[in-house]
Amino acid sequence: MSRASSVPVLTIDGPSGSGKGTVSRLVAEQLGWRLLDSGALYRAVGYAAGMEGLDLSDGDAVTRCAQSVKIRFQPSADGADTRILVNGHDATDELRTETAGAAASAIASIPSVRQALVDLQLSFRKPPGLVADGRDMGTVIFPDAPYKVFLTASAAERAKRRYKQLKEKGLGVTLGTLQREIEARDERDASRAVAPLKPAEDALLVDSTGMPIADVVAKVLAVVRP
Numbered sequence: 001m002s003r004a005s006s007v008p009v010l011t012i013d014g015p016s017g018s019g020k021g022t023v024s025r026l027v028a029e030q031l032g033w034r035l036l037d038s039g040a041l042y043r044a045v046g047y048a049a050g051m052e053g054l055d056l057s058d059g060d061a062v063t064r065c066a067q068s069v070k071i072r073f074q075p076s077a078d079g080a081d082t083r084i085l086v087n088g089h090d091a092t093d094e095l096r097t098e099t100a101g102a103a104a105s106a107i108a109s110i111p112s113v114r115q116a117l118v119d120l121q122l123s124f125r126k127p128p129g130l131v132a133d134g135r136d137m138g139t140v141i142f143p144d145a146p147y148k149v150f151l152t153a154s155a156a157e158r159a160k161r162r163y164k165q166l167k168e169k170g171l172g173v174t175l176g177t178l179q180r181e182i183e184a185r186d187e188r189d190a191s192r193a194v195a196p197l198k199p200a201e202d203a204l205l206v207d208s209t210g211m212p213i214a215d216v217v218a219k220v221l222a223v224v225r226p
């Protein structure tokens, strides 16, 4: 799937709440590499399909939406925050909700939707390098990446992290519901026929349960700079 390229890629795949987004951003900053948040693309398609009033299980309609949607990552002037524009609308806050995560997971199981996002993802591979965060970065999109990590943590810890994160954003959630939602999403992402959530054979497995973020970042950076 990926075209031959000499530009290095570090892939960071794993389940929801394992810390992929946080670790990818910090590692990309340290390396001075670009960042691909592939989950945001699936979230944006789910969101755009919802805005169009589409039935998320209507594969043809959602695929047309994925082929035509305009997604733009717009970094703030100081680079500390990135806004995500979907068809010109700043949808950053809506995209972070668990509802958007569940919609993303649902449309992500449609093979033609995944296919519609391939070229866009490959286009992020530019010098000096790319850190790619998702579910199938090391297995499907960048199988030739020289550096691959699969980041996990226990479901209980991932739910607690997400609970804290959403609470801080003022979103009303309960820990029990969140853990059930996370487990349901893991199950769907891991059991789908195309590009399921699973470690690449050549990925380093990192279990971040009980591990401070700085230690995870150091471990992942060491994959690129031993």
Ligand SMILES: Nc1ncnc2c1ncn2[C@@H]1O[C@H](COP(=O)(O)OP(=O)(O)O)[C@@H](O)[C@H]1O
Pocket: 014, 015, 016, 017, 018, 019, 020, 021, 022, 023, 161, 162, 164, 165, 208, 211, 212, 213, 216
């Ligand atoms: N090792 C860690 N220890 C404690 N909290 C963490 C750790 N890694 C990430 N977090 C926190 O967990 C939440 C979810 O992390 P995030 O990077 O969004 O995960 P993912 O992208 O895998 O869903 C964030 O609030 C983040 O700060």
Ligand SMILES: Nc1ccn([C@H]2C[C@H](O)[C@@H](COP(=O)(O)OP(=O)(O)O)O2)c(=O)n1
Pocket: 014, 015, 016, 017, 018, 020, 021, 038, 039, 040, 042, 043, 101, 104, 105, 108, 109, 133, 134, 135, 136, 137, 185, 189
């Ligand atoms: N490369 C990817 C990235 C995300 N997805 C799907 C499956 C995920 O449940 C949703 C949302 O992904 P995202 O990485 O934003 O979610 P988390 O931050 O891990 O909760 O999108 C995918 O199928 N393939």
